[in-house]
Amino acid sequence: MQNLTLQMKGITKVYATDEMYTHALRGIDLDIYKGDFVSICGPSGCGKSTLLSLLGLLDMPTSGQYFIEGKDVSRLTLSEAASIRNEKIGFIFQSFNLIDELSVFENIALPLRYRQQKVSEIEIKKRVTECLQIVDMAHRAQHKPNQLSGGQQQRIAIARALVGNPALLLVDEPTGNLDSRNGDAVMEMLQHLNAQGTTLCMVTHDPRYADMATRKLHLLDGQIIDAQHISEMVSEQI
Template sequence: MIHLKNIEKVYRTSSIETLALTNVNLHIGAGEFVSIMGPSGCGKSTLLNMMGLLDAPSSGQVEINGQTVTQYRDQELARLRNQHIGFIFQSFHLINDLSVLDNVEIPLLYRKGDETGSSRRQLAQLALERVGLSNRMKHFPGQLSGGQKQRVAIARAIVGRPSIILADEPTGNLDSGMGNEIMGILQQLNADGATIVMVTHDETMAKKTHRLVRLFDGSMVGDSTLMYNEQ
């Protein structure tokens, strides 16, 4: 599903060189729910960006669904992201001037397919129903709580029915109660077949996943199987 081989990422400026990732080898199979942990600045988000085709490695190889994408052009990467990958962010990234329903529909607008306006609207409604927000479709982000905003963000991530969901600190801005609700939704999406990779600082949330990958100073220092906890 996701295969990273000998990944290295170096950020360079005129005066400094920063090694963000070094010799990362990671395989994530279909249907796994993997958490990534490590101290701030260790390369967690950079690693997630590699999986999401938002950033390219300085060296090494990235495979998504059996396709080696390292040499893909920007247009090819954008199409692959849109068709196969859903993103969830800590800060929600909702557009305040659009309704909840319109926010969720956005990824479908970039697809070149047979979906009509009415079919896109129906898919957005179904995604919101799936996260328990069918009664908030006409609201705007400013009228929602943090937990509701994250539910909208999840609905937007899954509206295109991606096989991979990448979540960067999805519970980071929420209290423990709301965080557990969001984790429950992610667990259900995983049970329904989605492959999920989640960056988190929260050990409690990480223990609700199948597998824990630990990073330190850009290197993988741990990769352990967990006892999946659905509570």
């Protein structure tokens, strides 16, 4: 239980409008352990993005319980959620979501600047430089994002996600805006991070990349229909 990074119990999410209720998630139970690489697959509208939003505390569940490293985070204020997001979770988006007005360095430094406990400039510089080296982009530190290619931008996004040393990395269609060569490179990098102990949870449409995960979740109509350790499946096949 000590290695349980996050746990969801009976999570539901209902979007309500004046005219109708949409049940995006229906009773999700999910455990993710330290070092896991979980992929979430499913058709459009099955609730993948909603699940990722709830995992990343970008939204709050309608009901159910959610724990991150044993702490109940199901009912947090926006400020509390922001603080936990900042310290425990790293995000990698499909469209990179870098801020054009800031340099690569400042983009990566941003999560550290939002820390409740002030991080010194020396520390920020050290950690940003380390992350830039991890993604092999140290030479582009002073560039603006719009001066970089898509693949390079995604690498910067990965560096930004890593800089806060998060417990969990949430990845949303990381290769969606990239060609296959850059996509492969990004996935290789994610695998490498996982191999070094980073916990990853990734939403993807691409079965090839989904297969790279150590666990695969299939979502349909807001429910997990299959959760199986890829390694077990592989061993069974052997």
